[in-house]
Amino acid sequence: MDELLRPLVPQVLGVLVRRGADLATAEDAVQDALVEAVRRWPDGFPEDPKGWLVTVAWRKLVDAHRSEASRRTREVRVLHDVAQGPVEQRDDTLQLLFWCCHPALTSASAVALTLRAVGGLTTRQIAEAYLVPEATMAQRISRAKRTVSEHGVGADGDLGAVLRVLYLVFNEGYTGEVDLAAEAIRLTRLLARLSPEPEVGGLLALMLLHHARRPARRDADGMLVPLGRQDRSLWGTSLIAEGVDVLQTALAQDRLGEYQAQAAIAALHCDARSADETDWPQVLEWYDELLRINPSPVVALNRAVAVGEVDGARAGLAALASVPDDVPRRAAVAAWLHERAGEPATAAELYAHAASSAANLAERHHLLREAARLAPDAPGT
């Protein structure tokens, strides 16, 4: 049911908006129609699910107008008249994404609005995924809708903002019932059908290639397994094949961007049958490219790892010297390079330091175990 309904959400919303409904009100009406569909469809499936949802959502919209302003009967009559026409077949999802990812919104508001208005998730599901009370998430969404209504959306949306929001959703992974990484992939696939921009393909490829490795990223105890130690037979080969395919199509347009470069690095890792077979010189070239596109300290940090693999740990440490101390995960990278340089005591100290400053519980546990592995009195040393 969910699988069938959710792809229809942006389409139905698009129809209502094109017929002149205000976006914020229309979005509520679509949610109400979904609730009714979940209640009534099991008893008899409509022949035209989209048409059914449009009709019901429109009625909800009219009801909402009526209860809100019963004196403005003329306006209600206008809404009634418009509803008679056939359901148009145009896809307004791209416009909706621009609306949901409006630059005036905070990233959290944009994420919540996108998941509801385009993803078709309920407020309760979004609240659960982000571990906040449902009432809080409801407020976040209605506040976001108000903000966008006040600012208005021009014809030219901000595609970069949409990509950032989708990547944020992907990075949220999954905590409960909703798999946000899978949802982000679904929405990015949708976007890729609507926009030929190579960075859309780049982002989709990046997501697919990282998602392919998910089954290997945790061991039986739930502990993180670093890339170099993952059981590569667990990687999803069809996701990798799709990711590489999407990436090649994007790269062929010869307009390189950040997501394509990151996806190229991910593809090189996926391509190696064992960690030893990784083509680090090529990985390093892509990091140089990435640094030119986006000269950020985080990229410089990851590049230092690649330098360490290509030119040795000392060179990696030299590359690390230019990365500011407060960049997240810097201590963990320094620990790894010192370990490779044959300085386990320094590495153990750095791992412990990295654990104390980790922002993520799974990373903290992983780093603590790495520190313990190298401690001078550890068993087996």
Added chain:
Amino acid sequence: MAKFLLLKHYRGGPQQRPNARTPMEEWTPAEIAAHLRFMEDMADDLRRRGEWVGGEALAPEGAFVRYDGEGRPPVTDGPFAETKDLIAGWMMIDVESLERAHETAAYLSSAPGPGGRPLEEWIEVRPFLEYTPPVVD
């Protein structure tokens, strides 16, 4: 977004400013009412902003409890009048940035006390460790 715990302390932390040194039982009923109204309004405002996760006040007296071996009852200790650190209440928020968390804590600290003056009470701000494991490696 990131979650933070804002902690109010009965004791502990830096030396309190003069306005926060008078114990609540010495305030007037009107001062107490104004303080509680401020706290409720603040929670409502955080709910409206979509930043509220939860919050409670804590009784000043509790106990320390620990395991004492198979088949034995838990051992309790305390309460300790002399404990340096004593938490009075907590508020959990989900906000865009550390700056916003500090701004919220400062607002909490401006709650009215005796004479309706801001308490300027110290609020401890602690980030939560993110629960979701990274999906990128």
